[in-house]
Amino acid sequence: MKGALAAMERSDYQTANSIFRNLIDSGQPLPEEMPYYFSETLFHLGQFDNSQNFVNKYLELTGFNGQNYEYAVRLKEKLKEPLAQIIACELCDRRGYRYAPCPLCDGNKQVEQACAYCKANGVVGCSRCGASGMLKKLNIFNIVEFFECERCTGKGRLSCSSCGGSGKEVSACKNCEGSGKTASADLCSHAEHTHPDPTKK
Ligand SMILES: [Zn+2]
Numbered sequence: 001m002k003g004a005l006a007a008m009e010r011s012d013y014q015t016a017n018s019i020f021r022n023l024i025d026s027g028q029p030l031p032e033e034m035p036y037y038f039s040e041t042l043f044h045l046g047q048f049d050n051s052q053n054f055v056n057k058y059l060e061l062t063g064f065n066g067q068n069y070e071y072a073v074r075l076k077e078k079l080k081e082p083l084a085q086i087i088a089c090e091l092c093d094r095r096g097y098r099y100a101p102c103p104l105c106d107g108n109k110q111v112e113q114a115c116a117y118c119k120a121n122g123v124v125g126c127s128r129c130g131a132s133g134m135l136k137k138l139n140i141f142n143i144v145e146f147f148e149c150e151r152c153t154g155k156g157r158l159s160c161s162s163c164g165g166s167g168k169e170v171s172a173c174k175n176c177e178g179s180g181k182t183a184s185a186d187l188c189s190h191a192e193h194t195h196p197d198p199t200k201k
């Protein structure tokens with residue numbers, strides 16, 4: 001953990017972050033003060049939601065006795081504003097990562113796929129006549145007579161009711177659960193566009 005603290009000392013939070021993550025991944029018992037230092041690092045990296053998780057964990061584990069208790073309480077205060085901004089912003093998820101259009105549905109929320117009911121054929125066999133197009137009936141002389149099935153007008157097949165005969169169905173995109181957007185790896189600025197406006201000076 002010394003290496004991480006030294007990195008924090010020189011404001012190299014990226015390095016501190018990767019040292020902390022290696023420490024967590026190593027599966028070894030973590031130093032008691034580590035969650036606090038990690039949460040402070042995450043705060044500086046703009047990962048506010050994660051920072052809050054670790055500072056809460058720290059306070060939960062050490063209570064009032066942690067060496068960094070006061071700092072932890074102060075960090076929680078400092079987190080309030082950026083976390084409120086994230087909640088108020090519609091351009092990012094609750095961790096503060098900017099949304100991008102879903103790559104699978106291209107932001108359309110829905111995707112077109114083969115109709116599951118007719119297996120993309122657009123037609124299904126008529127159930128009334130068993131797809132034969134004919135119905136059998138016994139007449140009063142007990143003789144079998146054949147009639148054209150009126151449901152499918154003798155064709156034995158019907159246009160698929162599920163897809164209306166197109167063979168395709170449109171359903172909510174599973175990748176983005178129909179929201180049309182997925183979180184990117186970029187932290188959100190909470191502003192529409194950050195491109196400088198060339199018409200302004
Ligand atoms: Zn999608």
Ligand SMILES: [Zn+2]
Nearest residue numbers: 126129149152
């Ligand atoms: Zn029929």
Ligand SMILES: [Zn+2]
Nearest residue numbers: 115118160163
């Ligand atoms: Zn269909």
Ligand SMILES: [Zn+2]
Nearest residue numbers: 089092188190
């Ligand atoms: Zn945002």
